[in-house]
Amino acid sequence: MGGAPVNGIDPAGRWLTPDTILDIGFIAYNIYALATGGRKALGIKLSALGADIGGLLIPGVTGLGTASRVAREGKKLLPFVPRLAQGNLKMGLEHIVHRHWHSSGFAHVSKFGADVGVKELHGIIHDAATRGTDWRVEGASRVIESNVGRVIGTDPAGHATSWVSVVINQAGEVITAYPIPLR
Amino acid sequence: MLLEFQVDEAALAADREVDPRTADAATLQETYFLMPTRLQVHQDELFAVPPKGHRKNASPWLELPILHVATVGLHKVQDICKQSQSTYTLPGSGWRLRFQASGQDILIHSEVNGRQSCVHYTELLAAFEHFASTVKEVLGRKVPELQEHPYWGKWLKEK
Numbered sequence: 001m002g003g004a005p006v007n008g009i010d011p012a013g014r015w016l017t018p019d020t021i022l023d024i025g026f027i028a029y030n031i032y033a034l035a036t037g038g039r040k041a042l043g044i045k046l047s048a049l050g051a052d053i054g055g056l057l058i059p060g061v062t063g064l065g066t067a068s069r070v071a072r073e074g075k076k077l078l079p080f081v082p083r084l085a086q087g088n089l090k091m092g093l094e095h096i097v098h099r100h101w102h103s104s105g106f107a108h109v110s111k112f113g114a115d116v117g118v119k120e121l122h123g124i125i126h127d128a129a130t131r132g133t134d135w136r137v138e139g140a141s142r143v144i145e146s147n148v149g150r151v152i153g154t155d156p157a158g159h160a161t162s163w164v165s166v167v168i169n170q171a172g173e174v175i176t177a178y179p180i181p182l183r
Numbered sequence: 184m185l186l187e188f189q190v191d192e193a194a195l196a197a198d199r200e201v202d203p204r205t206a207d208a209a210t211l212q213e214t215y216f217l218m219p220t221r222l223q224v225h226q227d228e229l230f231a232v233p234p235k236g237h238r239k240n241a242s243p244w245l246e247l248p249i250l251h252v253a254t255v256g257l258h259k260v261q262d263i264c265k266q267s268q269s270t271y272t273l274p275g276s277g278w279r280l281r282f283q284a285s286g287q288d289i290l291i292h293s294e295v296n297g298r299q300s301c302v303h304y305t306e307l308l309a310a311f312e313h314f315a316s317t318v319k320e321v322l323g324r325k326v327p328e329l330q331e332h333p334y335w336g337k338w339l340k341e342k
Contacts, residue, residue, distance in 0.1 A: 090201050091210045099214075099275075108232045108245065110276060138272075139255045140208040140334060145277070156232070156276040165277050169209035176213060180277025181294065 208334035219244035224300035229293035
């Protein structure tokens, strides 16, 4: 029984349910955090408070404030990692294999090493996105250059390199990725 | 100075097989329309890749996506005015062209072959603008369906 049917506050027990009590607790915590935490992460705290008030009004739903806080703090902490799709000869994995794989026949083109397979390529792109500085806007594309800390192939002059360039579109999909000269 | 490209009909035909009208805008910029491109400043061929092995003569032509050179390359040249320097990273290789201003003179350093050459800013800008207008004219004529592209169609129609 979540309510207080005996004293008439909530005779049917429909309002003071366990999730409502939890929401009240979360709201109290958020008000306390706002009152004592200064302006640090003010936006996150206000969002969490708003989400918990929303949770209070929706029966059976609780913890929205916590979810909001995790989502917003997580957004700040987790780096963006682009998606490598199968693609075609012009973009994605198929393009990279066609043009920048160790077995590619193109001249004056940088190439991944013979030990780089599809799984390793995913790792290189992930490392580039997490180690690199900022994505550079170049017309319709976004580009990141990064030192992934291990030799991944050769630059267009045939020199071994640990640097890679990853180019994505506005949807966050990889267009191409290839080793570049040391920076 | 000279900035020009050769029309590679085989590459154009291959590009048109993957319908440019529906292709992603960034993909068109990066991997479509790869054409031999040449940058010559005072007899210095800044795109000539040093030859390997027994070959003595380097080709002055480097394969580049011409939409990239015509847009991103031009913007990098325009940026020289704001910052006194600018860097254009060549797509597909990572080699860079570094522009350093000294008054109205621009020193261009090419990482393709380590050469550098100096040119007046107005001449440099005019060369890139002419390149861009030539790309518009050639692609508008040879790939007319590109004019229907939501992003590049507008660019092609810009004066």
